[in-house]
Structures are given as C-alpha cells and as structure tokens.
Amino acid sequence: MAKSVRRKLRLMEWARxxxxxxxxxxxxxxxxxxxxTRENAATTRPEALPRALVCGVGRERFGIPxxxxxxxxxxxxxxxxxxGPPALIGLFGRSGKLVSVIDLALALGLESSSSDNEDQHFVLLRREQPQVALRVERAHAVADILPLTDEEAAGFRNDAVTGYGTIQSGPAxxxxxxxxxxxxxxxxxxxxSSSLPGV
Structure with missing residues (x-):
C-alpha cells in the first residue's frame, strides 16, 4: 500500500x-x-496625412501643399x-529679387477680392526662378488633410486642382x-507665355 501511495504522489508531482x-x-x-501583433500594428501604421496651408478665396477653400x-x-x-496677364497684379522686391504676385482668384477664374482688404496674405512659394507669391483673401492655418474619394468629392473644378479633402484638425x-x-x-x-518677370 505504501508503494502505491508513493507512486501516486510521484505521478501527482510529475503532473504538477x-x-x-x-x-x-x-x-x-x-x-x-x-x-x-505589436510589430504588425507598427508596420501597418497608416500613412501620414498630407499637410496643406488652408487659404480662403471667396466662398472657396484651397489647400496649398x-x-x-x-x-x-x-x-x-x-x-x-x-x-501683363490679368492674374499678375504686380511686383515687389524681397532680398534684392523681384517677386511676381499672382491673384489666386483670378488665376483660377474666380472673382477677385477687393485689394483694400487688410486680411489678405501673400503666400510666397518655394521656387527659384521666377519667384512668385499668391495673393489670397486669407491664409488660415496649416492643417492635416483627409483626402476624399472621387465619390465623396464635390468642389471647385480646375486643371490646377489635384483632389479634394477635409480639414482633419477641424471640430467634430x-x-x-x-x-x-x-x-x-x-x-x-x-x-x-513668359509673361512673368524673370522668366
């Protein structure tokens, strides 16, 4: 009997x-x-949203990368x-160089805003020759843009428009x-047409 008890104890110990x-x-x-799972989540992280400077022209909103x-x-x-072409409103000097100013509204075929508006901004573009600034009614902010699909998109139509989106950082x-x-x-x-100075 002692042997069977020891055997049962050994089996229980082995099982434990x-x-x-x-x-x-x-x-x-x-x-x-x-x-x-964590590594997979890191590798399938969504791509960064495009960022754009949000500008107002009339009732339209445009995003400039x-x-x-x-x-x-x-x-x-x-x-x-x-x-000069109607969209070229003039020139100003900056750091010893001429900057051509294009009215964004006129360049897009929209009605130009009043030139007396103090809220207007000049958006200086990152380019060398010629240097160009776009006159906009208002440069609002830089924001993350959530691109819209073709089915969701409805907005201003022009050759310069590459797509449509919504401002990601806006209130819900x-x-x-x-x-x-x-x-x-x-x-x-x-x-x-080489109508801009410096071309």
Missing part, C-alpha cells in the same frame, strides 16, 4: 511539474503573440506690370471641404 512547464510555455507563447510654401507675408505694395461634425492645388499646374499657363 508538467503543468507548470506548460504554463511557462503558454506565457511565452502569449508574449510572443503580443509582440508579433506645405512643401511648396516658403512663407506667408502680409500684403505688400506692388508695382503694376504693363501688358464641422469638417470643412477644400480643393487641393498643384501650384506648378496653376502657374504653367502664366509661365509658358
């Missing part, structure tokens, strides 16, 4: 050791799974350019739609 080993293995397996913007300036006194329920601009496409008709 085995179950603790199984528990350790289970913990390691769970930890490995969690780490793998931040990588194309050098600076936002207050309105400057411009010297008119005789026989107040997503403001805007048209995303390609500044080189916008300037191409003006540059091709």
């Amino acid at each position: 050791v085995r179950s603790s080993e199984e528990r350790v293995q289970q913990i390691l397996d769970e930890r490995t799974e969690r780490l793998a 931040v990588e194309t913007v050098a600076e936002v300036l207050p309105p400057q006194k411009c010297v008119p350019v005789p026989d 329920g107040q997503d403001e739609a805007l048209s995303l601009l390609d500044t080189e496409r916008l300037l191409r008709p003006l540059l091709s």
Whole structure:
C-alpha cells in the first residue's frame, strides 16, 4: 500500500511539474503573440496625412501643399506690370529679387477680392526662378488633410486642382471641404507665355 501511495504522489508531482512547464510555455507563447501583433500594428501604421496651408478665396477653400510654401507675408505694395496677364497684379522686391504676385482668384477664374482688404496674405512659394507669391483673401492655418474619394468629392473644378479633402484638425461634425492645388499646374499657363518677370 505504501508503494502505491508513493507512486501516486510521484505521478501527482510529475503532473504538477508538467503543468507548470506548460504554463511557462503558454506565457511565452502569449508574449510572443503580443509582440508579433505589436510589430504588425507598427508596420501597418497608416500613412501620414498630407499637410496643406488652408487659404480662403471667396466662398472657396484651397489647400496649398506645405512643401511648396516658403512663407506667408502680409500684403505688400506692388508695382503694376504693363501688358501683363490679368492674374499678375504686380511686383515687389524681397532680398534684392523681384517677386511676381499672382491673384489666386483670378488665376483660377474666380472673382477677385477687393485689394483694400487688410486680411489678405501673400503666400510666397518655394521656387527659384521666377519667384512668385499668391495673393489670397486669407491664409488660415496649416492643417492635416483627409483626402476624399472621387465619390465623396464635390468642389471647385480646375486643371490646377489635384483632389479634394477635409480639414482633419477641424471640430467634430464641422469638417470643412477644400480643393487641393498643384501650384506648378496653376502657374504653367502664366509661365509658358513668359509673361512673368524673370522668366
């Protein structure tokens, strides 16, 4: 009888050791799974949203990619350019160079805003020759833009518009739609005619 009791005790001990080993293995397996899930989440992280300078022109909102913007300036006194295109409102000097000022509204075929508006801004573009600034009614802020699909998109139509989006940082329920601009496409008709000084 003593032998059978000892045998049962040994079996129970062996079962306990085995179950603790199984528990350790289970913990390691769970930890490995969690780490793998975390790595997968890191690799499938959503792409960064495009950032744009949000500008107002009339009732329309436009997004200018931040990588194309050098600076936002207050309105400057411009010297008119005789026989220039209607969108070219004039020139001003900056750091010893001439800057051509294009009215964004006129370049897009919209009604131009009043030139007396103190809220207007000049958006100096990041380009060398010629240097160009866009006159906008208001440069609001830099924001993350959530692109819209073709089905969701409805907005201003123009060759310079590459897509549409909503301002990601806006308050919930107040997503403001805007048209995303390609500044080189916008300037191409003006540059091709070599009507801008410095071309």
